[in-house]
Amino acid sequence: MHPAVKKAAPPRVAMERPSRRRVVLMAVIALGALGGWQYVAATGISVSIAGSELVGSDERGSTYALTVAVENPTIIPIAVGKTDFVVVEGSRDVGSGTIEAFVMPAMGSTVAGGEYLLEAGSGGTGSGGARIVGVTSYDVLFASISIPFEYDTAVGFIHGA
Numbered sequence: 001m002h003p004a005v006k007k008a009a010p011p012r013v014a015m016e017r018p019s020r021r022r023v024v025l026m027a028v029i030a031l032g033a034l035g036g037w038q039y040v041a042a043t044g045i046s047v048s049i050a051g052s053e054l055v056g057s058d059e060r061g062s063t064y065a066l067t068v069a070v071e072n073p074t075i076i077p078i079a080v081g082k083t084d085f086v087v088v089e090g091s092r093d094v095g096s097g098t099i100e101a102f103v104m105p106a107m108g109s110t111v112a113g114g115e116y117l118l119e120a121g122s123g124g125t126g127s128g129g130a131r132i133v134g135v136t137s138y139d140v141l142f143a144s145i146s147i148p149f150e151y152d153t154a155v156g157f158i159h160g161a
Contacts, residue, residue, distance in 0.1 A: 046071040061120040068112045072104035078138050079103050085134025
């Protein structure tokens with residue numbers, strides 16, 4: 001080859017850039033899959049009463065400290081608002097209480113506290129067939145969700161109170 005003749009550069013292979021529509025579609029699919037996975041994980045949130053201890057009595061009734069253990073399998077920390085509830089034995093309300101607001105850490109567990117009052121003369125002893133019935137609110141990202149619950153001291157949580 002003559003030195004004055006330059007060798008032609010190999011042709012460039014044009015790399016295709018994904019279109020915006022394709023990128024948006026892939027992002028929507030990924031977010032939908034993540035949301036579905038987290039919804040399934042949220043159904044696995046575990047809540048149990050870890051303890052209930054008498055802290056005092058007066059003319060109104062007996063006051064108990066309540067400890068609730070919560071495990072959150074989701075990757076999103078969930079803020080739980082103050083939860084008011086009633087204590088029911090048989091078909092009668094025998095007391096009421098509150099669980100203070102707390103945050104369930106992402107993929108972790110925590111303990112929340114509260115207290116309740118069993119009313120004097122109500123016959124409520126806290127043993128046997130007592131149920132705790134209330135509504136709790138969860139703040140997840142930009143939404144607040146209120147969920148009714150029922151906890152039977154003999155069998156655990158009964159969903160859809």
